[in-house]
Amino acid sequence: MTTDPSCNTSIVSNGRSEGQDKEPWTHFWDGCTPETEIKRIDNLYLRPWIVKYVPRFGKSVEAGCGLGAYVFYLRRLGIDIEGLEFSADIVGAVNAWQASAGLDAPIRVGDVTQLPYDDNSLSGYISLGVVEHFEQGPMAVLSEARRVLRPGGIGIITTPAPGYARRMVAGREGLRRIRHGLRCARERDLGRIRQTLWVGLTLALDLFRSRTKTYIGSSHFQDLGRFWQYEHRPSVLSRFLKKSGFRVIWAGSTDLRFNEYILGRWRGNVQADMRRIRRLDRLEACPLVNWGRCFAVTIAVKPGAKEHCFLCGEPNVHGPVRAIPICSACESSPLASHYKQARRPDLAGRWIYNPSVPEDRTAQTCLHCGERYNLDPLFENAGFLDPTCDVCLKRPEVNIRLSNERLRLVWRPREN
Numbered sequence: 001m002t003t004d005p006s007c008n009t010s011i012v013s014n015g016r017s018e019g020q021d022k023e024p025w026t027h028f029w030d031g032c033t034p035e036t037e038i039k040r041i042d043n044l045y046l047r048p049w050i051v052k053y054v055p056r057f058g059k060s061v062e063a064g065c066g067l068g069a070y071v072f073y074l075r076r077l078g079i080d081i082e083g084l085e086f087s088a089d090i091v092g093a094v095n096a097w098q099a100s101a102g103l104d105a106p107i108r109v110g111d112v113t114q115l116p117y118d119d120n121s122l123s124g125y126i127s128l129g130v131v132e133h134f135e136q137g138p139m140a141v142l143s144e145a146r147r148v149l150r151p152g153g154i155g156i157i158t159t160p161a162p163g164y165a166r167r168m169v170a171g172r173e174g175l176r177r178i179r180h181g182l183r184c185a186r187e188r189d190l191g192r193i194r195q196t197l198w199v200g201l202t203l204a205l206d207l208f209r210s211r212t213k214t215y216i217g218s219s220h221f222q223d224l225g226r227f228w229q230y231e232h233r234p235s236v237l238s239r240f241l242k243k244s245g246f247r248v249i250w251a252g253s254t255d256l257r258f259n260e261y262i263l264g265r266w267r268g269n270v271q272a273d274m275r276r277i278r279r280l281d282r283l284e285a286c287p288l289v290n291w292g293r294c295f296a297v298t299i300a301v302k303p304g305a306k307e308h309c310f311l312c313g314e315p316n317v318h319g320p321v322r323a324i325p326i327c328s329a330c331e332s333s334p335l336a337s338h339y340k341q342a343r344r345p346d347l348a349g350r351w352i353y354n355p356s357v358p359e360d361r362t363a364q365t366c367l368h369c370g371e372r373y374n375l376d377p378l379f380e381n382a383g384f385l386d387p388t389c390d391v392c393l394k395r396p397e398v399n400i401r402l403s404n405e406r407l408r409l410v411w412r413p414r415e416n
Contacts, residue, residue: 025066029090034097041069041383042411045284049345054124055154056078056396058122060126061084062084062128063125063126064130065107070128073379073382075105078393078395078399114144115145124154127141150304150315151304151319152301154310154324157241158295159237162232162233163256163291165260233296238251238298248300249301253294253297255284255294258294278353285347301324303319304319308325310326316329323342334401338400347407353411354411355410359377360377361376366388366389368398369389381408385408
């Protein structure tokens with residue numbers, strides 16, 4: 001559900017959180033379908049973390065799944081996951097689409113603050129751009145996520161981060177209000193000084209804060225507007241998770257390219273956009289630009305005396321451990337090396353920019369079993385470099401290795 005709609009920064013909240021209303025989200029997804037979102041799943045730089053850390057054993061949920069692109073994609077990998085979305089209109093549209101597409105993914109209406117699952121019943125919890133929309137803070141949502149996860153269960157939580165684009169927007173708006181406030185002061189318009197000068201100074205200070213607010217509403221100074229979202233640095237999001245009782249395994253930021261979208265520099269010229277995106281993708285793994293990335297990503301584990309092993313799903317890890325829980329029987333597996341230390345996923349996978357969309361089921365040979373299979377026009381090769389048949393793709397040892405070593409990342413413009 002991670003988005004960043006165009007918005008105006010306003011003065012104070014009037015008590016109503018726009019990000020928790022159904023209508024703006026229903027409007028946001030107008031003109032989109034799960035098919036278009038699946039084909040553009042890499043346009044936000046999140047899949048490397050999700051496919052690396054989503055549990056392969058037990059049941060998972062994406063809380064606030066929007067059109068369900070990740071639910072459909074992860075079920076393609078054989079992962080038992082369902083989607084939860086609070087807008088009945090969106091859920092109805094998604095279920096109608098999947099019925100026509102011949103898919104069967106459980107996506108239902110639900111509230112992320114009151115999850116319809118028993119205590120300690122889930123192995124994975126995915127939340128992409130949801131918890132920041134609660135003006136009272138994310139604690140209620142994160143505490144509920146911890147309740148339903150079993151010991152050793154993994155939470156993948158992302159929020160917007162105050163990257164350079166959001167800082168520039170806040171800075172410009174802050175300076176605009178400061179100038180207007182100074183004019184009000186010269187004119188002795190005391191009733192509007194607080195609405196302009198003070199708010200302008202507050203917005204300017206957001207450039208140096210680790211947690212900023214965004215309001216959506218009218219651009220007129222007298223209008224209050226409504227709260228939309230927070231932007232959290234990874235360190236701030238980690239503190240919330242630790243306070244909720246999670247053990248944070250990894251926290252960082254990602255996606256330089258989305259800054260250009262916020263600043264309006266994606267003009268619709270595909271060739272120019274691709275050149276700009278290529279340059280930014282080459283910088284993505286550079287730690288020096290960590291301050292400028294657009295999304296905070298955290299990987300957290302619910303601690304317990306006996307945690308479930310990530311590689312076999314058995315509750316035989318005597319926790320808490322400092323990394324992803326892996327039992328002694330699985331420690332010798334070659335796959336365990338990918339999880340013994342917390343580090344960024346390997347982003348050296350080959351990026352492909354604006355490839356043509358396959359229109360038919362081209363015959364391919366599976367690299368793992370040698371069997372012939374037909375390429376799926378919707379999911380293609382499931383986002384990996386190696387041709388892999390459906391049977392092998394659903395084997396955890398295969399898709400875990402592919403997720404860590406053989407990612408194929410694709411960028412497509414929105415008009416395709």
